[in-house]
Amino acid sequence: MSKKIIIDCDPGIDDTIALCMALFDPRLDVLAINAVAGTVEAEQSTNNVAAIINMLDPPRYPRIGKATPAENASITDDQFLNGSDGLAESHFEPSGRQHLQPSEKVMVDLIQQHPNQITILCLGPLTNLARLVRWEPNILTLIDQIVISGGSVKHAGNATTMAERNIHYDPSSAQTVFTSATTKSLVPLDVTEEIRFGVELLDRLPSPGTHVGSLLRKLLPFAFRSAHQKLGEELIPLYDPTALMSILEPDLFSWEPMAGRVETKGELTRGMTVFDQRLRRSWPINMDVASEVDTLEIKEAIIRSIRYAGQKS
Numbered sequence: 001m002s003k004k005i006i007i008d009c010d011p012g013i014d015d016t017i018a019l020c021m022a023l024f025d026p027r028l029d030v031l032a033i034n035a036v037a038g039t040v041e042a043e044q045s046t047n048n049v050a051a052i053i054n055m056l057d058p059p060r061y062p063r064i065g066k067a068t069p070a071e072n073a074s075i076t077d078d079q080f081l082n083g084s085d086g087l088a089e090s091h092f093e094p095s096g097r098q099h100l101q102p103s104e105k106v107m108v109d110l111i112q113q114h115p116n117q118i119t120i121l122c123l124g125p126l127t128n129l130a131r132l133v134r135w136e137p138n139i140l141t142l143i144d145q146i147v148i149s150g151g152s153v154k155h156a157g158n159a160t161t162m163a164e165r166n167i168h169y170d171p172s173s174a175q176t177v178f179t180s181a182t183t184k185s186l187v188p189l190d191v192t193e194e195i196r197f198g199v200e201l202l203d204r205l206p207s208p209g210t211h212v213g214s215l216l217r218k219l220l221p222f223a224f225r226s227a228h229q230k231l232g233e234e235l236i237p238l239y240d241p242t243a244l245m246s247i248l249e250p251d252l253f254s255w256e257p258m259a260g261r262v263e264t265k266g267e268l269t270r271g272m273t274v275f276d277q278r279l280r281r282s283w284p285i286n287m288d289v290a291s292e293v294d295t296l297e298i299k300e301a302i303i304r305s306i307r308y309a310g311q312k313s
Contacts, residue, residue: 003247004144005116006107009136009240010038010067011048013082013219017306018123018240022211023058027248029060031110031118034065034103038124038169040079040086042067046126048085051092056313063110070127070170081226083177084252086134088222091313103128108136115142122148122154122177123240125166130173133180138277140182148245150174151260151273152189153289159271164189167262168271173260178273184287186260187243188273191253191290195242196235199224204303205281206310213310243304246290249301254292259283 004204009015015255022028033053035046045067053061083089101109107128111118120143121131133140148164151174159168167174177184202220207215227233246253259276261283276283 002027004029004114005119005121005247006029006032006034006110007104008043008122008124008128009022009049010036010040010086010122011052012039012086012119012124012240013088014238014240015039015224016052016125016219017089017238018244019052019218020056020216020309021241021302021305022244023053023056023062024212024312025248025305028115030060030062031114032063032065032106033306034106034128035067036103036124036128037070037073038166039082042069047094048092051087051097052207052215053242054095055215055267059084059312063106064100065106066100067128068102070173071126073170074139075191080230081223083222088219090218104131104135107132108139111139111142115270116144116260118143119145119147121244122146122150122166125170126177127152127170130170130176133176133182138263140180143182143226144184146177146184147193147243147247148177148186148219149240151186153258153273153291155189155193157272158189160268162269163271166173166272167273171262171264171271174271175264179264185246185255186287186289187246188289191293194241194293194295195302196237197299198235201303204307204313206307210310211313212306216306227271233311238302240260241305242293242298245298245301249298250303252292252294252297252301255288256291257285258287258289259285260287260289
C-alpha cells in the first residue's frame, strides 16, 4: 500500500528534483504539495509549485497549498544559487489556478480525512507546520510522521557559519515544531551534504522528450554553473531528494534519538540547531536524527527514482 504524504516545499531546484521523484513513485500517494516562503518569497513559491505540477502532468494531481509570508523571515534567501525566480531564471508561466487555500488549511483538511496515515515531508522552512502547531494543536496526534530536511548537528551551516538555510529562514517556527508533541525525524546537513553529484548526473537524466527530463535539463545546468561560479564547487548536494529517500529507503540511514532546540535570537547563531549531548542530558528526547547514510546506495537510488519518473512522464 502506498504511503500518504504531504510535501511542504519552497522550490528551488533541489525541491523540484524531489517533487519529480515523489510524484511518480508508486510507493507514495502525494495528497498535496504545499508552498512555503524560503528560497523565494511566498507568491513566487506558490507559482513555482503550480508550474512544476503543470509541467510534470503527474498521473494524479495533488492539492496545492498557498504560501503566506513568514512573520520573522530572514532577510537572506537562496536565490543566488537558484535564480531570482527560484527555478534557474526560467520564469515559467503561472498555471492559472485561482483561489488556493493556505497551506496550513490544506494540511488540516487532509489530516482530518486520513487520521494517523499521513507523513509530512518538510523540504523548506517550517512556517506552515508551526502555524498548524499553534492554531490546531489537537490535530498533531493525528499526524503519522514528520520528516524535516534541515538543521545540522556537527556540520557547518550553509546559510551562516552556524545555521542551515531552512531553519535560519524562520527559526521561531522551527523551534515551535521542534518542541511540539509530534513524531519527528530530522535529516540534517551532516547526512545530506554527503550526497553530492557532479555534471555527469546530466548524462543520466531521462530523455528530454519526457516531462521530467525536459524540466530537469532546464534547471540542473544552472545549478552546476552557480555552484562553480559562486561557491567554487564542482559538486552539488541534493538535500531534498536525500530527505525523500529517508522515507522511501529508511534502512539506508542510521538514526539516533536526540534532544534538539533552535536558537532564535543570537546575532551570530540565529537558526542554529543545538542538541543536548551531555552524559546527563536535561532536555527531553524530541526527535530521531539521521546520523549516517549509505552514500553510494542513496545516490544510485536517487538516479533510479529520477529515471523511473522519466519513464512514467
